[in-house]
Amino acid sequence: MSEIMPHKHCLVCGNAVRPDENFCDELCESKFKSAQRKQQLLFLAFLVIMGVVLFLPSILKMVG
Numbered sequence: 879m880s881e882i883m884p885h886k887h888c889l890v891c892g893n894a895v896r897p898d899e900n901f902c903d904e905l906c907e908s909k910f911k912s913a914q915r916k917q918q919l920l921f922l923a924f925l926v927i928m929g930v931v932l933f934l935p936s937i938l939k940m941v942g
Contacts, residue, residue: 885894890906901907 884897886897886899887893888895888902888906889900890909891902893902895902901910
């Protein structure tokens with residue numbers, strides 16, 4: 879049986895890459911960063927909406 883060289887897999891597409899790399903090319907790296915940015919924006923939007931939902935009754939009570 880042949881021995882497999884040490885490697886990791888691309889975080890986006892799963893292609894084999896060297897152990898010191900995370901992505902196979904710049905396209906996969908940009909896709910990963912774009913998805914990460916989108917996830918951060920969605921989380922921030924979630925926090926803002928939850929803040930509004932939690933504090934809206936207090937604000938309405940003070941106003942009305």
